[in-house]
Amino acid sequence: MPRAGLDAEVVTEAGATLADEIGIGQLSMSILATRLGVKTPSLYKHVDGLGALTHRIAVLGATEAGDAVEEAVRGRSGVEALAAATQALRGYVRRHPGRYAATTGARPTGDDDPLGPALARPIASLAVVLQDYGLEPDEEIHALRMVRSMVHGFATIEDTGGFQWAADVDESFTWMIDFLDHGLRGRHDLHLP
Amino acid sequence: MPRAGLDAEVVTEAGATLADEIGIGQLSMSILATRLGVKTPSLYKHVDGLGALTHRIAVLGATEAGDAVEEAVRGRSGVEALAAATQALRGYVRRHPGRYAATTGARPTGDDDPLGPALARPIASLAVVLQDYGLEPDEEIHALRMVRSMVHGFATIEDTGGFQWAADVDESFTWMIDFLDHGLRGRHDLHLP
């Protein structure tokens, strides 16, 4: 009987893809094992149970999302950076809803857990984008939380099919970014002498 | 052996409360049965399984959230209505995270499913609030989606403990509402002759 050639990375990647297809909540060791052409207990040679698997998927998702945002922002500034960053995040959620869902709700288990830094990266990239607007220091955190909330909320509602009417969702998103940009630039002007 | 005095409402309410405590994902028929002092199969006399139970919790949550927003808005207008509505929604999520989580992801199963109207109510209330800003008709849907996304995103991030730094979360929320109000009023002025 030939080996299946699995390791922790392959299993995690396959689990992530499966989660994207059926939802992180439906992910099970047995379905994943079937998908990989292996019996369920074999997965335990590579991954420490379902909990550990979803944790790994969360790290993967956060890392990939961070990569996507960073790449989108590279070489841009101002509204363009804001639009690119938020669209990159939203696009990642659309392409990988299961991985993204794994990141929400996941909490680092300790100081050496790679999940902590991984989760921080997309947020940090957004923070950099917002610095272009020259906000007051105590406003930066509020603006960051706002943008995070907006993109996260929009993407998750979109993912669950929560937007009902026929109005174009893409258009709503760009309108929202425009709204943000205007408001943030207004604040900046507010603080000029 | 005396009867436990259960019916569908009591079971749903108890399930909702349990979901608020341990999370909708951890809700199980067996824990709920134990909580109600009854054996698991007895619950099936009142509720058609775990899926049906969470569906009922979703209807309950959406209805309660709708009530909360409607009451908050009553007698107010403008920013005050916007602040009251969004704070009411956020407050509901804080008080009843399990019920709210049940509403997200739940989809009506048919035209006679009470979930549809229940989910629509909080959104409709928000739409009414936004009408005070006298937006252009084609902008209304974008603004509504934006506000929904923002509040939903903020509340869910807050619920999962996603806001890290010590900065006051209440302050961020009121800052965000203020930002919205300014932007929305600005749009209105934009469209005056």
Next chain:
DNA sequence: TGGGGTGGCTAATGCCATTAGCCTTAAGCT
């Protein structure tokens, strides 16, 4: 060539959801 670890497997346990079928209770009717 001959270990030894790696990575499969089967078997077994225990929890959970769900269904079937029994039996008591309580409510209502005569």
Next chain:
DNA sequence: AGCTTAAGGCTAATGGCATTAGCCACCCCA
């Protein structure tokens, strides 16, 4: 009051899942 009946408990049984223990073949390397 006594009888009937349905509602609402229960036990028993099934099947899916996660997880663990322990077995065994394969492959790499000495």
